[in-house]
Amino acid sequence: MEHIANVKELNQSSARDKAARAVFTASAFFSVVAVAGIVFFIMLESLPAFSEIGVLNFIFGTTWAPTKDFLPVSERFGILPMIVGSLVVTAGATLVGGTMGVFTAVFLAYFCPKRLKAVFNQVINLLAGIPSIVYGYFGLVVLVPLLAEVSPTNSGQGALAGSLILGIMILPTVASIVRNSIESVPEAYFEGALALGCSREQAVFKAVLPAAKSGTVTGVIMGIGRAVGETMAVMMVAGNTPQFIEGPFTSIRTLTVNIVMDMNYAEGLHLQALIATGFVLLVLVLLLNALIAAINRRKKPLDKKTALKPRDGGGQSGAAPVFKSTGALCRGLKYAAVVVACIVALCLVFLIGFVFVKGVGHISFDLLFGESGNDKMTLRPAFVSTGMLIALALVVALPIGVATAVYLAEYSKRGSRAVKTVRLFVDTLASIPSIVFGLFGALVFGGLMGMDYSLLAGGLTLALIILPTIIRATEESILAVPDSLREAGLALGAGKARTIFKVVLPAAMSGIVTSIILSIGRIVGESAALIYTAGAVPYTPSGYLDQGSSFAVMMWMFAGEGMYVDSAYATACILMIFVALLNLLVTLCERKFRKKQGIAK
Structure with a gap:
């Protein structure tokens, strides 16, 4: 039993x-x-x-005028200005946020004092967690008036404002991914570079960062994906005019903003055109994902055996190692990383301080x-x-x-x-x-x-x-x-x-x-x-x-x-x-x- x-x-x-x-x-x-x-x-x-x-x-048309019924249908629904606007703002955001994100990641991984590392990690996490509507409102009431002071049109809204706000928004994404990639590089790369006579800065920028190239590219591409899909923050600072860009202060409209601006009153073909805009945006994101997948497939695992593999003739017996007498460029990059990290921290402090001073009393x-x-x-x-x-x-x-x-x-x-x-x-x-x-x-x-x-x-x-x-x-x-x-x-x-x-x-x-x-x-x-x-x-x-x-x-x-x-x-x-x-x-x-x-x- x-x-x-x-x-x-x-x-x-x-x-x-x-x-x-x-x-x-x-x-x-x-x-x-x-x-x-x-x-x-x-x-x-x-x-x-x-x-x-x-x-x-639809894709290459240059005019977006859904309510102008006197125009032929083929001439009323062109989204090329919005595609260009999305690409321009994304490129600007990548230049700002991608560059600052990589430098911030390098600072956190190698140059940040141990006592401050936890604090800077929280800075990055807080920047990543702030809702986009808060970034957009901050840009509208602080950044746009500042840019208006130097704008020839006396308006701070436009491509530059959108790029700067998006750059700050994608920075945490890029920094987190690049830092993880840098920290996954075997310690043998760094130690081997030091053993060959490199300074600490040279070891980081000449050995470790190149070894983390795939992760760095992935982080930047993921930041691009975030920038392409952002809606509310861009809508509040970009001006939202469906036209081609002529300068940094040109009022532009992105694909995402185009959907939000017209969705409330759209019907019939107008509504279907907005959904088609969403489909074009979706295709762009899927292409970015396919690019990331291709990069990951090409990525080779790093190990100690492949670390600092000698170049042509570098392994010949009796060959004297060649050292560079100066590391001025790498020292400059180190100071740039420190300065960028300080700017990131100051941005967060200013953003939080401004919001609290203006809001807590109400x-x-x-x-x-x-x-x-x-x-x-x-x-x-x-x-x-x-x-x-x-x-x-x-x-x-x-x-x-x-x-x-x-x-x-x-x-x-x-x-x-x-x-x-x-x-x-x-x-x-x-x-x-x-x-x-x-x-x-x-x-x-x-x-x-x-x-x-x-x-x-x-x-x-x-x-x-x-x-x-x-x-x-x-x-x-x-x-x-x-x-x-x-x-x-x-x-x-x-x-x-x-x-x-x-x-x-x-x-x-x-x-x-x-x-x-x-x-x-x-x-x-x-x-x-x-x-x-x-x-x-x-x-x-x-x-x-x-x-x-x-x-x-x-x-x-x-x-x-x-x-x-x-x-x-x-x-x-x-x-x-x-x-x-x-x-x-x-x-x-x-x-x-x-x-x-x-x-x-």
């Missing part, structure tokens, strides 16, 4: 393992379905515009919790709407994200085609611009599923946006769990599924909590995707089928009205406090996780 009971228990365990594996596998390929669905629906809704206007007329109980309506807007609807959006998005995305991470870390064969496919689509989902998510949510959740403008449509759209964040953070946390814990669970007779749920996931809980905190930060700062899914109203919602406005959307409404400038500053101040608290929580979770890792080892 005991033997029969053991057999039954083994069969039940095997059935549970198979069921768990099926669930994890299905969850893993959800990201593939999501990306395919976004591309399919956006393309499907774009086809009527492409058919009526003509693909070439935070009141009435602004936070007073009745809100058309005649008087308060943040009461934002508290309710944001809470409801966070709850719904996490309920949908967290199980799928954790299950996908478990599949990638525990069930799949590392390096297999299935894993590469899932990772590619997860990365693609992470790089899709918010405005494209908003278009997809409006078309599918709001239109096809009949949810209209509602918190339900907004919450489901946000679930897609935060899904890659949860997958990445959870997978890294699971991979860091020592194999000895898994082996101990299996040795005690637990099946694979039971070991995962009882041993692995509890050990990786800090990473899961971190992914939740990061996701909440993304939700609180999101605006572009919510305006056309959840709505933008000053009323408190009573359920998920009502419209609602998050904090970022409310700030956009405050800034747009013109009569609520003080409330906009106060909202920006609240958002900054929230970002700082989230960063503190993430830091505490990471420390706790490292402490657990040390105990486990």
